[in-house]
Amino acid sequence: MFRPDNAPPEGGLPELHVVFQNGKLVTDMRSADLCLLQEQVTRGIGWQVRRRQFVGFWGEQPLFALEIDERDEVDPLQFNAGSLYQLLGRVDEQLFSVAGRAAQLLDWERDHRYCGRCGNEMSADLSERAMRCSPCGTIIYPRIAPCIITLVTRGDELLLARNANFPGPMYSTLAGFIEAGENAEETLIREVREEVGVEVGKLEYFQSQAWPFPNQLMLGFFAEYRSGELTPDHVEIADAQWFHYSDLPVIPPASSVAGQLIRHFVATKQR
Known part of the structure; x- marks a missing residue:
């Protein structure tokens, strides 16, 4: 369409x-x-x-x-x-x-109305979707911020967390921005460790989703729990718990990659 x-x-x-x-x-x-x-x-x-x-x-x-x-x-x-x-x-x-x-x-x-390098006004190049600065030659394309989003599992259980900024009681998967010099797998392991204090392994890519809040590309993964006590950081994560797949809290809608990760895992367990 x-x-x-x-x-x-x-x-x-x-x-x-x-x-x-x-x-x-x-x-x-x-x-x-x-x-x-x-x-x-x-x-x-x-x-x-x-x-x-x-x-x-x-x-x-x-x-x-x-x-x-x-x-x-x-x-x-x-x-x-x-x-x-x-x-x-x-x-x-x-x-x-x-x-x-x-x-x-x-x-x-x-x-990007003005060039961040020299301060001159930029113009749109519609042929390749770019903002160009004629005086210094700077070219700015639409920026995308890559992020990982992961569902950590342990047998029949899912690790779900409530972000401190969530307006309601919804629990979701863990996510974080990829930093300079990192690959997606390194980011996933680091973010899970930082946010809830556990180690994970057996990473499996699921799918991606453009997420315009404001300009993210979410890379969805599954990961298996390896070790560690669940310890939310209480900065980004207000609460984190293990939930059995048959007894879940309020979760994101199926239109989000977080909701799709959770529903896919539950569907595989119900077969």
């Missing part, structure tokens, strides 16, 4: 828009696709577009990310302005990924 591309079409085709205001995603409560707004809707309202990025094609329609003026009125009877999180579990994984791509492209353009 979605086809990424860098160069927008010449024109003539009706557009689809993913709209943001003050960093919040504007969704249409009357639309089944929520975040995909038809061109006639956005143009008819008269929103002032401050930033515009071509995202790719949704089906045969060109798709653009729009940032509208903060003073534009968003009718609360039709639209809702909120976090990208509001899409989790409400739209399919591909549409969520497209909305995340749109947000990241707008943020990337906003954050």
Whole structure:
């Protein structure tokens, strides 16, 4: 359904828009696709577009990310302005990924209006999705922060943790950013040790997911417990426990790689 591309079409085709205001995603409560707004809707309202990025094609329609003026009125009877999180579990994984791509492209353009090396204004190179500084030659591509996310298991048990920043009682898998000079496996072992104090082995890659909070690429793994006492760091991790696969707490939705890791493990145990 979605086809990424860098160069927008010449024109003539009706557009689809993913709209943001003050960093919040504007969704249409009357639309089944929520975040995909038809061109006639956005143009008819008269929103002032401050930033515009071509995202790719949704089906045969060109798709653009729009940032509208903060003073534009968003009718609360039709639209809702909120976090990208509001899409989790409400739209399919591909549409969520497209909305995340749109947000990241707008943020990337906003954050690189000026060259960090010489201070001159940068210009967009649509042929290869880059911001270029003509005076000094600096080129900035959209930045991705690679992270590992891992489900640690021990027989029939899963190690799940509640992050200190979680708003509710949800428990999830462990995750962390890959640091300079590390590979994904080294990061996984280090992060598990730092966050909950245990050692792991037998690492098995599962799958990846683009995660736009704000620009991560999550690399999903399984890992087996080897040794150590469970000791949450109480900085990032408020609580961590072993749970039997048949008796789980509130877990992330299936649209996230964390939720997919957990559900995959449970499915293998129930066979």
